[in-house]
Amino acid sequence: MKKKTGVIIGLLIAAAVVFMIMAVAVPKHSFRTNFNPVITVENGKAAPEFLQSVMEIGKGGRYVITADWYENEMPGFMTGFSMTDEAGNVIYSIAGGRLKFDSMPMDLAGGRYVCRFDYLCSEADYKAYAQAHQISAETGELGGLFRDGAFEMHYVLKIYESDRWKDIAVIACGLVLGLILAAIILMLARKSDAKTTHYDERQIAVQGKSYKLGFFTMIAYAVLMMAFSSYVGELAEIGVLLLIGIILGAAVTITGLILQDAYFRLDENRRFYGAFFIVITVFNLGMGIVNIIRGNAAMNGKISFTGTANLLLGILSGYVVLLLLIKYIRDKKEETA
Amino acid sequence: MKNLKLKAARASFDMSQQELADKVGVSRQTINAIEKGDYNPTINLCIAICKALNKTLDELFWAE
Numbered sequence: 001m002k003k004k005t006g007v008i009i010g011l012l013i014a015a016a017v018v019f020m021i022m023a024v025a026v027p028k029h030s031f032r033t034n035f036n037p038v039i040t041v042e043n044g045k046a047a048p049e050f051l052q053s054v055m056e057i058g059k060g061g062r063y064v065i066t067a068d069w070y071e072n073e074m075p076g077f078m079t080g081f082s083m084t085d086e087a088g089n090v091i092y093s094i095a096g097g098r099l100k101f102d103s104m105p106m107d108l109a110g111g112r113y114v115c116r117f118d119y120l121c122s123e124a125d126y127k128a129y130a131q132a133h134q135i136s137a138e139t140g141e142l143g144g145l146f147r148d149g150a151f152e153m154h155y156v157l158k159i160y161e162s163d164r165w166k167d168i169a170v171i172a173c174g175l176v177l178g179l180i181l182a183a184i185i186l187m188l189a190r191k192s193d194a195k196t197t198h199y200d201e202r203q204i205a206v207q208g209k210s211y212k213l214g215f216f217t218m219i220a221y222a223v224l225m226m227a228f229s230s231y232v233g234e235l236a237e238i239g240v241l242l243l244i245g246i247i248l249g250a251a252v253t254i255t256g257l258i259l260q261d262a263y264f265r266l267d268e269n270r271r272f273y274g275a276f277f278i279v280i281t282v283f284n285l286g287m288g289i290v291n292i293i294r295g296n297a298a299m300n301g302k303i304s305f306t307g308t309a310n311l312l313l314g315i316l317s318g319y320v321v322l323l324l325l326i327k328y329i330r331d332k333k334e335e336t337a
Numbered sequence: 338m339k340n341l342k343l344k345a346a347r348a349s350f351d352m353s354q355q356e357l358a359d360k361v362g363v364s365r366q367t368i369n370a371i372e373k374g375d376y377n378p379t380i381n382l383c384i385a386i387c388k389a390l391n392k393t394l395d396e397l398f399w400a401e
Contacts, residue, residue: 200363202376261366334369 008187015180018173029063030160031055034295039119040150041076046119053115055159060110064162065092065103069155070301074098076147079155080118080129086111093133095126097145100300105162115157122146156295189272199265206262214253221245239305240312247316258323259330270324277321284314338374343397346390347372361385 033053040047057063069079074097082093091113092103120126123146130137199207225232225241232241257263264270288311291297296307347357347368354372358365361382370376371386378386383398390397 198362200367201379201382202367202370203364205376261364266362266364331366 004187004190008184011180011184011187015177015184018177018180021173029057029059029061030158031057032156032158033115034157035117035155036153036295037155038150038152039075039077041119041121041146041148043148044121044146046077046121048119050116050118051155052117053157055113055115057108057110057113057159060108062105062162063108063159064105065157065159066101067094067155067157068100068300069098069153070100071098071151071153074145075151075153076121076145076149077151078120078126078129078145079153080120080126080133080135081157082116082118082133084114084116085109086113090133093135095120095129095133095135095137108159113159117155154295156299185276189269189276190267199262203262206260207257210253210256210260210262213256214249217252218245218249221248234302236303237299237305240303240308243305243309243312247312251316251319254320255323258320258327261327270328274321274324274328277317277324281314281317281321284310284317286314288312288314338400340372340374340398343386343390344372346392346397350390352390357386357389360389 033055035051037048037051065083067081078095078097079099080093080095082090084090092106094101118129120129127137222245225245254263264273288308291307291310296304298304299307354368355365358368363382367376371378383394387394387397
């Protein structure tokens with residue numbers, strides 16, 4: 001067996017072990033449901049009057065409840081949310097016209113929980129609900145809020161296990177897994193068993209210019225973000241804004257590197273990388289589209305990092321594939337000239 | 338400025354850009370850039386190219 005093959009098999013075994021640790025030793029439970037109902041209010045009565053869903057929590061633990069019905073416009077009613085355990089005890093409740101909230105971590109036993117959304121179409125209904133569920137009701141004039149009409153609502157409810165150590169363990173396992181996979185890809189991409197891979201002097205000079213351009217792009221982006229922070233901060237989560245900056249900087253750098261043939265080392269297999277980037281693009285764009293369809297792209301009224309990161313990375317890797325294709329065509333023309 | 342002397346010397350050995358690049362340990366595009374005058378090589382690379390083509394620095398890189 002060749003040394004290279006042995007190293008790759010070793011790395012694959014290590015990756016499998018880390019993956020098993022991640023999947024078995026540190027499971028993280030989360031439950032999620034979406035509703036997109038049209039609520040019709042007529043003469044102070046909502047149709048439907050309520051919606052509910054049953055969530056089955058398999059394993060007891062410490063959980064956080066998050067919900068989002070932060071619509072662009074205030075609907076003509078208040079929504080009361082309550083979560084009831086199997087014994088009929090209300091363990092969490094809240095009410096509001098448009099709302100996004102994260103509960104404090106709470107201990108939940110394994111079992112079925114009824115998550116119910118009630119539509120409260122008058123001030124009296126709202127105050128009665130608040131009193132029954134021991135919620136501090138809004139004070140002040142609410143009369144103008146309640147009105148008839150049809151309102152398209154988007155409810156996202158998520159219950160996830162909150163354990164800091166599990167979070168850290170999953171991130172650590174993910175990083176190790178990522179490093180192992182990167183090592184495997186680097187090994188597979190090398191044309192030979194050569195111990196050193198290198199860039200030639202022209203490639204290093206091109207890299208200097210390209211990295212400089214990428215760096216200044218990121219600086220310019222950061223300055224723009226600072227200038228419009230109050231506006232863009234309302235549109236997207238900070239993670240999305242940072243990722244866009246990184247992607248812009250990377251795209252500018254990669255453009256110079258690929259088109260001037262300074263991206264790959266001399267003994268690297270470009271076709272392998274081309275195929276690799278196509279797989280990455282398809283995977284990320286697929287995940288991104290699935291996230292949009294599931295309604296994860298926006299959370300709490302903002303473009304969410306977890307819902308759009310795949311899509312953004314897919315666009316970047318797709319751009320890399322396009323550049324590789326352009327470079328391939330240019331090289332073919334140059335070789336035949 | 339195009340380096341036609343390098344191109345001619347390479348051609349006299351019936352050597353492709355890729356073959357010369359492999360001999361001196363650079364990419365084909367680097368040889369292409371030198372021949373087109375888009376890149377000025379370091380003295381180390383000039384010497385490596387001269388050795389590969391059995392020429393002197395003056396013969397390949399001295400502008401008349």
